[in-house]
Amino acid sequence: MPSTPAIVVTDLVVDRGKKPVLRSVSTEISAGTVTGLLGPSGSGKTTFIRSIVGTQKVKSGTVQVLGHPAGTKPLRRRVAYVTQDASIYRDLSVKANVAYFAALYGRSRHEAMQAIEGVGMGDHADKLAGNLSGGQKTRTSLACALVIEPEVLVLDEPTVGLDPVIREELWDRFRALAAGGATLLVSSHVMDEADRCDRLLLLRDGVFIADDTPADLRAATGTANLEAAFLHLIRALEGVN
Numbered sequence: 390m391p392s393t394p395a396i397v398v399t400d401l402v403v404d405r406g407k408k409p410v411l412r413s414v415s416t417e418i419s420a421g422t423v424t425g426l427l428g429p430s431g432s433g434k435t436t437f438i439r440s441i442v443g444t445q446k447v448k449s450g451t452v453q454v455l456g457h458p459a460g461t462k463p464l465r466r467r468v469a470y471v472t473q474d475a476s477i478y479r480d481l482s483v484k485a486n487v488a489y490f491a492a493l494y495g496r497s498r499h500e501a502m503q504a505i506e507g508v509g510m511g512d513h514a515d516k517l518a519g520n521l522s523g524g525q526k527t528r529t530s531l532a533c534a535l536v537i538e539p540e541v542l543v544l545d546e547p548t549v550g551l552d553p554v555i556r557e558e559l560w561d562r563f564r565a566l567a568a569g570g571a572t573l574l575v576s577s578h579v580m581d582e583a584d585r586c587d588r589l590l591l592l593r594d595g596v597f598i599a600d601d602t603p604a605d606l607r608a609a610t611g612t613a614n615l616e617a618a619f620l621h622l623i624r625a626l627e628g629v630n
């Protein structure tokens with residue numbers, strides 16, 4: 390596995406509404422890997438992701454992406470972010486939405502159609518985005534990010550509401566992107582997706598309680614599956630063992 394860090398986070402502290410949300414977290418994410426960001430609702434996953442893409446005001450610490458401070462100009466065309474709420478134009482068709490992003494980043498309409506096919510939306514390409522289901526909107530949003538072929542792709546819960554077949558296909562796509570050298574950070578609360586990641590960051594109450602490979606996490610906790618590993622770590626922290 391390549392070990393060049395694409396993302397380096399050092400002693401990151403973020404408050405939101407005067408409340409501490411990230412309490413001095415540090416990690417390094419290697420280029421060409423898929424990292425899963427897991428944690429309960431409210432643990433700070435979106436806040437961490439926003440810090441990586443440079444849309445979050447941070448209190449202290451540093452976030453370097455591809456050797457540049459997060460959110461700075463040299464990263465504009467190299468980092469893509471897919472938010473939890475699909476950010477697409479409701480009054481445009483799927484094809485027009487993706488073609489718009491493609492044009493912004495110098496990609497062709499053909500590449501736009503390939504991205505649409507890649508998320509299983511080929512049959513819906515001419516539909517208005519406003520008339521799509523939640524999962525279809527998410528996939529359209531993903532196609533908009535994928536068409537620009539970013540070096541760093543940050544995805545906030547991208548598979549919520551998707552059926553198992555599409556989820557599987559998307560994970561195959563994520564793996565293929567990483568194999569091609571892209572760096573992916575994917576937040577999820579679905580533990581069965583965690584095994585598809587090279588590395589897992591387990592966030593709880595604003596701190597990482599694990600930063601490890603799935604196999605090492607299982608071995609360290611003596612558990613068979615990752616859900617059990619996560620629970621084991623939480624109980625150990627709470628002294629409930």
Ligand SMILES: Nc1ncnc2c1ncn2[C@@H]1O[C@H](COP(=O)(O)OP(=O)(O)OP(=O)(O)O)[C@@H](O)[C@H]1O
Pocket residue numbers: 405406408410428429430431432433434435436437578
């Ligand atoms: N705009 C805001 N102002 C104040 N507090 C906020 C704001 N947005 C989020 N928070 C708080 O920050 C904490 C972390 O939120 P965050 O969205 O990062 O969590 P999350 O792990 O992504 O949760 P979920 O899985 O539910 O999306 C929560 O306690 C939340 O209430």
